[in-house]
Amino acid sequence: MSLTLTPLIGLPMIQKxxxxxxxxxxxxxxxxxxxxxxxxxxxxxxxVSKAEGRQINLTKITPSAEASALAAETNKDPRIVExxxxxxxxxxxxxxxxxxxxxxxGLIHANAxxxxxxxxxxxxxxxxxxxxxxxxxxxxxxxxxxxGTDIGIIIxxxxxxxxxxxxxxLAIGVAGVVALQDLRGVEDLTGRTLETTEVGLADQIxxxxxxxxxxxxxxxxxxxxxxLNARGQGTARDVLRAPNEDLFR
Amino acid sequence: MSLTLTPLIGLPMIQKxxxxxxxxxxxxxxxxxxxxxxxxxxxxxxxVSKAEGRQINLTKITPSAEASALAAETNKDPRIVExxxxxxxxxxxxxxxxxxxxxxxGLIHANAxxxxxxxxxxxxxxxxxxxxxxxxxxxxxxxxxxxGTDIGIIIxxxxxxxxxxxxxxLAIGVAGVVALQDLRGVEDLTGRTLETTEVGLADQIxxxxxxxxxxxxxxxxxxxxxxLNARGQGTARDVLRAPNEDLFR
Numbered sequence: 001m002s003l004t005l006t007p008l009i010g011l012p013m014i015q016k017x018x019x020x021x022x023x024x025x026x027x028x029x030x031x032x033x034x035x036x037x038x039x040x041x042x043x044x045x046x047x048v049s050k051a052e053g054r055q056i057n058l059t060k061i062t063p064s065a066e067a068s069a070l071a072a073e074t075n076k077d078p079r080i081v082e083x084x085x086x087x088x089x090x091x092x093x094x095x096x097x098x099x100x101x102x103x104x105x106g107l108i109h110a111n112a113x114x115x116x117x118x119x120x121x122x123x124x125x126x127x128x129x130x131x132x133x134x135x136x137x138x139x140x141x142x143x144x145x146x147x148g149t150d151i152g153i154i155i156x157x158x159x160x161x162x163x164x165x166x167x168x169x170l171a172i173g174v175a176g177v178v179a180l181q182d183l184r185g186v187e188d189l190t191g192r193t194l195e196t197t198e199v200g201l202a203d204q205i206x207x208x209x210x211x212x213x214x215x216x217x218x219x220x221x222x223x224x225x226x227x228l229n230a231r232g233q234g235t236a237r238d239v240l241r242a243p244n245e246d247l248f249r
Numbered sequence: 250m251s252l253t254l255t256p257l258i259g260l261p262m263i264q265k266x267x268x269x270x271x272x273x274x275x276x277x278x279x280x281x282x283x284x285x286x287x288x289x290x291x292x293x294x295x296x297v298s299k300a301e302g303r304q305i306n307l308t309k310i311t312p313s314a315e316a317s318a319l320a321a322e323t324n325k326d327p328r329i330v331e332x333x334x335x336x337x338x339x340x341x342x343x344x345x346x347x348x349x350x351x352x353x354x355g356l357i358h359a360n361a362x363x364x365x366x367x368x369x370x371x372x373x374x375x376x377x378x379x380x381x382x383x384x385x386x387x388x389x390x391x392x393x394x395x396x397g398t399d400i401g402i403i404i405x406x407x408x409x410x411x412x413x414x415x416x417x418x419l420a421i422g423v424a425g426v427v428a429l430q431d432l433r434g435v436e437d438l439t440g441r442t443l444e445t446t447e448v449g450l451a452d453q454i455x456x457x458x459x460x461x462x463x464x465x466x467x468x469x470x471x472x473x474x475x476x477l478n479a480r481g482q483g484t485a486r487d488v489l490r491a492p493n494e495d496l497f498r
Binding site: 003095098100167170181198210211212230240 | 453487
């Protein structure tokens with residue numbers, strides 16, 4: 001009846017080419033955890049990006065004139081701004097120390113999700129996975145085949161928000177899980193049709209797991225969530241609001 | 250080591266004047282759950298509002314001219330719009346079927362959080378608690394006194410977002426919990442100072458609990474969260490971004 005979130009412990013620092021499915025399965029075995037269908041593994045974006053080789057050596061980046069101008073305007077490293085522009089569809093807001101874009105994945109976030117923390121070497125940046133939904137599906141298939149299960153995978157990232165301070169975990173890659181729960185037509189306890197018609201289910205799972213993953217030296221980027229009925233065929237794109245329906249860009 | 254979220258079951262439909270602290274303590278006892286310091290009870294806004302008598306009989310509301318004009322513009326019930334304006338500091342966006350405001354609590358949300366679902370009678374609306382931080386503190390004090398504990402209380406609501414479809418649980422009242430976790434100066438696994446400096450901890454707790462509370466006929470508005478180190482003196486206001494720092498209003 002309870003929902004439980006359990007961090008997988010003892011994972012190594014992830015390097016390019018590491019087999020995350022194998023590492024997760026080994027960690028589960030060490031901890032005596034047996035996956036059940038419907039369980040969800042939430043995996044921090046950072047280790048997916050590292051395993052997929054999305055580390056970028058900044059010394060090899062030559063900023064364009066556009067990137068250099070934008071870097072001056074926003075007080076940022078021109079090489080990072082060059083990467084942000086490459087990883088983005090459009091700039092949503094810019095200001096000193098702030099650059100918010102619509103990334104190539106359709107996410108609206110600061111710096112196109114490019115991270116310089118937890119990356120070895122100050123001249124290294126880490127990009128988001130090229131296609132996190134596909135990354136999630138590949139991990140799901142590997143683990144389901146090994147365990148005979150039908151699990152869910154969510155790849156999450158910590159993202160800032162309009163109006164509210166503090167980052168929260170969001171689902172940027174989804175497989176085997178409902179991303180956007182449709183409650184249209186569902187009745188409430190009094191028989192009245194619910195006004196809230198859609199729930200950001202995968203994002204809530206991502207936020208819950210973020211509580212356990214820790215932000216710094218804890219280093220538990222994979223979390224097992226059990227006890228939630230959220231099986232489905234969602235993708236991270238299900239949650240994206242179309243520009244013509246979005247009042248805040 | 251795991252974080253667990255357990256719904257309290259068997260709560261009655263909450264009415265004005267109900268003693269939520271007593272009802273929560275009875276439910277915990279029925280389920281054989283013993284509170285520990287550091288545990289957090291997450292309580293759905295809806296039952297706090299009901300217990301505090303925030304039901305409004307719409308037949309007694311006379312819309313102002315301003316409310317009537319805005320209701321026509323947004324295709325809403327003029328009586329509801331009158332309440333929204335009373336509960337708001339300013340209108341942020343308006344459009345057919347959409348009215349997004351900065352509420353009196355500083356939250357930016359649709360319809361000032363006024364709800365017509367799960368409220369008995371179609372001519373009834375339910376307002377947010379007048380001061381959810383104070384409501385949370387009062388519940389904490391009652392339960393701590395009864396149990397000899399130092400617990401946290403979060404009052405959560407399901408709120409829509411910029412850019413992304415689907416509501417997520419947000420913390421609108423906080424007591425005994427860190428609301429905004431400050432990571433400035435914390436080093437990551439590689440010894441580099443983290444770039445993400447603030448985490449919306451209470452909102453992530455609110456979202457996690459929302460997974461368990463259910464949205465409709467499940468009816469488990471109180472959730473016990475155990476296993477998280479989040480003790481502190483936060484308030485829901487800690488998370489509000491000042492208008493001059495907010496690029497999206």
